Structures are given as C-alpha cells and as structure tokens.
Amino acid sequence: MTQTTLHYTVEVASLHAHLYRIRLTIPVPAAQQVVSLPVWIPGSYLVREFAKNLQHLQAQQHGKACAISQQDKCTWAINCDADAPLSLTYEVYALDNSVRTAWLDASRGFFNGTSLCLRVHGQEQQTHHLQVMPVVSQATWQVATGLHPVKVNKQGFGTYSAADYDELVDCPVEMGTFWRGEFTACGVHHQFVVAGALPSFDTARLLADTQKICETEIQFWHGAKGSLQDTPHKRYVFMLNAVDDGFGGLEHRNSTALICGRRDLPRVGEPQTSEGYTTLLGLISHEYFHTWNVKQLRPFELARYDYSQENYTPLLWFFEGFTSYYDDLLLRRAGLIVDAVYFKLLNKTINQVMQTPGRQVQTVAQSSFDAWVKYYRQDENTPNATVSYYTKGALVALCLDLTLRASRVATLDDVMRGLWQRCKAGPMQEADVLTVLQELTGRSWKKKIKAWVHSTAELPLRALLTAQGLKVHDDEAQMAQRLGLRAVDGAAGVQIKVVLRGGAAERAGLVSGDEWLGLEVGARGQGGSWRLNKLDELKVLLGTEKKLTAWVSRDKRLLRLPLSLPPKSVTWRLSVPADRKAGQWPGV
Structure with a gap:
C-alpha cells in the first residue's frame, strides 16, 4: 500500500441493529478535507439520499478529535491539517433488501460502496483499499465481490483493491453462508453465488445455463473466437439473493447483483423450464449484456459520474432499451428458449407498449431524460403520461433490426459491434449511432431515428413483422x-x-x-x-x-x-406460420 492509498475498513457493529461500522484512513488529507456520500447509484436513476443512513461521523488526527461541519445533505468538511493521516469513523444503517443499497442481519450482509464509502474530494483517482473484517459470531460466512483481492483468507475476508473511487463503488460485496459455483466462458472465469435458495435448487443447471448466456454474449461482441484477451472483464461475479417475493438486478463493471423469488430457481428433477426461471435467465442475460452496453459503451453525459446530483441523459432508450431487446433474443440464440417462447416474450413487450396511453404523450428520448422524476417515481398516472424506455426502447431496436435485415446490407448486431469499435471504454452520443448506421448502409437514418425516438408516432411494427412472415392477430382484449x-x-x-x-x-x-x-x-x-x-x-x-x-x-x-x-378492444398476438421452420426468424 502506497502512502496515498485510501483505506476503508468495514466491520459489523451490530447484526440485530443492522449497523456497519466504517473506518476511513486518509494518509494525506487536504487542510480542510471534504468528504461526501453519493446520493444515487449508477444504473438506478433516482436520488436515494444514502446519507440518511449515516450516523456518528467522527474524525481524528494527531490522536485528537477534529471539528466536522456539514455542508449540505451529504457533504462534510473536516477541520484538519495536511501533515498527518486523518481517520474517520461512522456507522451506516442497512436494512434495504434490494440490489441498490445495503443489508445486514444475522443471515446475510450485502452492500454497495455508494451506501458505505465516503468519497474523499480531490483524491478520487487514488488507489482505494477495502478491508472486510470477519464477523466473529458468524464463523461460516464467506465474502464474494468483483474487487481485486490483495490479502484475503479462504473465506474471502481481508483486503481488496480498487484503482479509483469509481471502481470501489462499482463492485458490491456479498457476505453470508451462500452457495458458490464457478465456470469458464471463452476463457473468462465466472463465479455465481446464491443466498437464500431452497434445498431443491438445481445448481448444476443454473451454472450450465448461465455459461451458455455468457459464451453467447462474449461471442456476440467479439466474434466466434472471442476470448479473455477481448473482453473488458477478466473475471465476473453473479450475486443472487433468493427471497420469497422479489425481482430485479443492477449491473456493475465485472459483477451484477440480482434478486429473484426462490421458486423461480430451477429445481432438481424438474427438467422443464418454468416461466419464472425463463424470466430469471432473461435478467441474467440483461445484466451481463450491460457489461458492454452501459458499463463500457456509456452515455456521453455519464462519462464521469457526478455522485452529488442527478446525471441526465436522453439515451437510456438505447442503453436499457436495446439491452432489453437483446436479453431474450440472446436466450434464443443460446438455445435456452424455443421460438414459441421467444415470440411470447416479444408479444408481451409489444402489448405493454400498445396498452400504455403515455406512448402518445412522451417520446422515448424524453422518457430517458425524465427517468429521475417519472420512471422511478411511478404513481397511478404514470401509464397515462409516460412510456418505458425499456419496453419502447426494445421495440425501437426491433424496428431498426428488422429494417436493416430487410435491406440485406447489415443487422443491428453489426451496429452494436460497430459502436463498440468506435466508442468502447468511452462516451457515446446519438450522433455515433447515426454515423455507424450510415457507414454500414451508405444512407442517412436521421428521419427514422427522429420518428421512432423523438416523436410519439406509432412504430411500424405490424408492417415489419408481417414482412418477415409473422402473422399479427387482433384478439379480443380482457x-x-x-x-x-x-x-x-x-x-x-x-x-x-x-x-x-x-x-x-x-x-x-x-x-x-x-x-x-x-x-x-x-x-x-x-x-x-x-x-x-x-x-x-x-x-x-x-x-x-x-x-x-x-x-x-x-x-x-x-x-x-x-x-x-x-x-x-384488441390485443396483439403473434404467430408463426405452420410451414416455417424453427430458427428462421431473423437474428436467431
């Protein structure tokens, strides 16, 4: 550890009071050192005010207490000298059983760095160390995280390293007595940990199916010979919390935090794929695809995160919507679902959008920008005033893909890979999408993108679907x-x-x-x-x-x-003509 390495020590203050205790050592502080806790977590576009759970903040230097003055809701200034290490201690209350914040009880611990780790202003680019202390009363607990281990024991407790603050808070930590499995996909080591599963959980099937997803997506981005040398991650950790009722996921640079219902996990002796398990596989596919599309390819406006306030972008229709298009499509390419299931999932997305009056009020670009105040703050008027950038964004991707494939010049796959080569590990704008489309096809796509993304006009779904041989039925609605x-x-x-x-x-x-x-x-x-x-x-x-x-x-x-x-009134139903062979749908 260098003299400028920031060091966080995380320990359990009280399991039953749900309190973590954190000690932050700043070797070379500023004379008036400012620290703050993020108000949001990247990937979940809502100001969540994590500082509300922070308490008992204290500072010491030269063995004496330093005065602390609070600057705003999440920022503090420490009255200290610049000639000696500064030590901060504080506690964080953790009882949010979601993927976004932190949790602690006698059965499990989990946290994102945005909930626990104060940002040291002016030193965000320094190396950060995170030391996770063993829980004395929980001898069987283990640790899983995407952070780089520096010195850890066989259970995973010990010190981890991050190159900067962004990496530190982009690698959540799972603690507890969980099941752990491993596999390799295209040379990349993957780990899967599951907490809270029932004894009937089919571990082998979850690993095998997830491996197929990872191999399919690595090859999607890097070709059939995609390997460890090509991928932006050299190891990856899936962290799944199985609960009685819950669903969701949050992407990170080399890991993802997931939550699902226990009954959605595959069960030993039941080879059929339940609807719940199919949905879980779609979630795994979605979050893993984000490893490239949002964690590397990133909106221009989010090139550098501002953790103190909203970070607006009109591009979530691309980063979330196109990922939503590919999550189920890549399950089909991986052979984990059949055509009938894929079309059922596509049909569901279409009807969700068509049955939302808000699609005629808000464009999908506006939906992206307004995520902070509308999508994540839904109420009884939400369907009337908004459209989801997930679902309509997926349909924009579908329209673009089918239009490209009909031209026989390029596909949406080519566009995604073209954007990867153009903007990987860097900011991306809508202009980049238009440039890659023009380079691949030799013509401008501005009018179509304007109509599909920046207007409330209906998408040409029926015409594009029927042109591919699908039948669109108008069934009586419920x-x-x-x-x-x-x-x-x-x-x-x-x-x-x-x-x-x-x-x-x-x-x-x-x-x-x-x-x-x-x-x-x-x-x-x-x-x-x-x-x-x-x-x-x-x-x-x-x-x-x-x-x-x-x-x-x-x-x-x-x-x-x-x-x-x-x-x-009617609802859409897609069907495939009886004479059409399985796998003939474009892109499968």
Whole structure:
C-alpha cells in the first residue's frame, strides 16, 4: 500500500441493529478535507439520499478529535491539517433488501460502496483499499465481490483493491453462508453465488445455463473466437439473493447483483423450464449484456459520474432499451428458449407498449431524460403520461433490426459491434449511432431515428413483422383493457389501481383507489344488482348488455357511476406460420 492509498475498513457493529461500522484512513488529507456520500447509484436513476443512513461521523488526527461541519445533505468538511493521516469513523444503517443499497442481519450482509464509502474530494483517482473484517459470531460466512483481492483468507475476508473511487463503488460485496459455483466462458472465469435458495435448487443447471448466456454474449461482441484477451472483464461475479417475493438486478463493471423469488430457481428433477426461471435467465442475460452496453459503451453525459446530483441523459432508450431487446433474443440464440417462447416474450413487450396511453404523450428520448422524476417515481398516472424506455426502447431496436435485415446490407448486431469499435471504454452520443448506421448502409437514418425516438408516432411494427412472415392477430382484449383500467381482485371488491386515459372507466368517473363493490345491470338496473369480486365476472353478469351502474366506495362514501362498455378492444398476438421452420426468424 502506497502512502496515498485510501483505506476503508468495514466491520459489523451490530447484526440485530443492522449497523456497519466504517473506518476511513486518509494518509494525506487536504487542510480542510471534504468528504461526501453519493446520493444515487449508477444504473438506478433516482436520488436515494444514502446519507440518511449515516450516523456518528467522527474524525481524528494527531490522536485528537477534529471539528466536522456539514455542508449540505451529504457533504462534510473536516477541520484538519495536511501533515498527518486523518481517520474517520461512522456507522451506516442497512436494512434495504434490494440490489441498490445495503443489508445486514444475522443471515446475510450485502452492500454497495455508494451506501458505505465516503468519497474523499480531490483524491478520487487514488488507489482505494477495502478491508472486510470477519464477523466473529458468524464463523461460516464467506465474502464474494468483483474487487481485486490483495490479502484475503479462504473465506474471502481481508483486503481488496480498487484503482479509483469509481471502481470501489462499482463492485458490491456479498457476505453470508451462500452457495458458490464457478465456470469458464471463452476463457473468462465466472463465479455465481446464491443466498437464500431452497434445498431443491438445481445448481448444476443454473451454472450450465448461465455459461451458455455468457459464451453467447462474449461471442456476440467479439466474434466466434472471442476470448479473455477481448473482453473488458477478466473475471465476473453473479450475486443472487433468493427471497420469497422479489425481482430485479443492477449491473456493475465485472459483477451484477440480482434478486429473484426462490421458486423461480430451477429445481432438481424438474427438467422443464418454468416461466419464472425463463424470466430469471432473461435478467441474467440483461445484466451481463450491460457489461458492454452501459458499463463500457456509456452515455456521453455519464462519462464521469457526478455522485452529488442527478446525471441526465436522453439515451437510456438505447442503453436499457436495446439491452432489453437483446436479453431474450440472446436466450434464443443460446438455445435456452424455443421460438414459441421467444415470440411470447416479444408479444408481451409489444402489448405493454400498445396498452400504455403515455406512448402518445412522451417520446422515448424524453422518457430517458425524465427517468429521475417519472420512471422511478411511478404513481397511478404514470401509464397515462409516460412510456418505458425499456419496453419502447426494445421495440425501437426491433424496428431498426428488422429494417436493416430487410435491406440485406447489415443487422443491428453489426451496429452494436460497430459502436463498440468506435466508442468502447468511452462516451457515446446519438450522433455515433447515426454515423455507424450510415457507414454500414451508405444512407442517412436521421428521419427514422427522429420518428421512432423523438416523436410519439406509432412504430411500424405490424408492417415489419408481417414482412418477415409473422402473422399479427387482433384478439379480443380482457375486460380490464376494454374498460381502460388496471385493478386487483379482492374479497372486499375490485381495487382500482390505474384509470387509463380516454377509456370507459375514466368517462364513468372511476378513480384510482376506488373499491368497486357491485353493479346494477342495464341502464335502469333491469338486469338485477350484483356483488363484484372479480373484474372478469362482468362478462358473465352483463351477457349482451352494454350498460351498467357501478357501485363504488370512495373515502367511505358510496357512489353510483353509470358506465357504458365500449366496442371490443384488441390485443396483439403473434404467430408463426405452420410451414416455417424453427430458427428462421431473423437474428436467431
């Protein structure tokens, strides 16, 4: 360790109080050293105010306490000299069982550096060491992290190194009694750790399937002979927390933190692939693809992270949306799903966008920019005012890929690899996408990108899909879509969660939060009065009748709301002609 290496020691202060204790040693501080804790974590675009969990911050130099003055919500200035090491100690409360912050109890520990590690202003480019101390009461605990080990014991406790602050906080740490497995993909060593799994968990299958995903994606970016010399990561760690109910992931430079339901893991003796396990494989594929697309290829605006505030970019439609397009497509190329499953997943994405009125209000570029205040702060009006840069971004990728393939000049694969060669390990702008497209095809794509990304015009999905031989069916939609609402059935009645813009439910005056208790059938109730527990019961209760009066409870008041059923609405269903052979879909 050099004289300028910053050193963090992380230990458990109290398992049951969920407290980490951190000691930060700054060998050569500034005369008035400023430190701060990030307000957000890259990859999750919301100000989360991690400093709210920091307490008991103290500083010492020359064996004496130093005065600390707080500058703002997450920044402190230490009144110290520049001629001697400065030591800071503090505690962090950790009880967020997600992939974004930190967790600590008697069964498991987990943290991201953005939650625990103060940033030393002016020394972000110095080497940073992280020492993870053993937990005396938990003798069986182990450690897993993507950080480079300097001196660790066989359980993984000890000192790790990061080249700078960005790397330190981009490598989460998992602690506990977890299952660990390993495999090699294209010469790259991979480790998979799973906490909280049931005894029936099929470890061999998860490893084999994940290996196929990793090999497929390395070869996607670097060709059939892709190897350790080509990849931006020389080792990789998957950290999966299996819980009763949960789902999500967060990408990092050479690791990912994942969460899933325990029942979604593959089970010994059950060779069929459940819907939940397919979704988990898609998550693994998605986060691993981010190793290239967002961790290396990076939005221009995020070339250097500002951890103190929002970092706006209009490009999440590319970095999240295109990754969402490829996550399932690469599962198909890896042979982990069949055509029918792939088209079902694609069909689901299409309907999610088509059934969102907000697609006619917000462009996908605006959705990207507004992620900080809209996507990550969803409420009952979100579907009416926004569109997801994940789902619509994936459909933009689909349209671009199918248009390119129809030209027989290039594919979206070529575009992605072209961008990798042009911008790898550096910032990327929309202009780079347009430049690579023009270089590959010899023509401008500005009009199409403007129409698909910067306007609310409908995407040419039907024409592009049918041109590839797919059939697009207009099936009768379920009752919720027909009425224009999203609801949850319950014993007390149907709970209205969302009322969609321009639908029959909005015209009738239904509001998010209403309890729909019952109805009178017919304009004058001539069809009788009925209790309502499930929305789909309407079809049976109404028969051929189109008018009803809804009995609604709102703020303890009972309301009667006349409602007219609109003409049947439709939902898309994709199918493949019977004479089409498996694997003939472009890109498979």
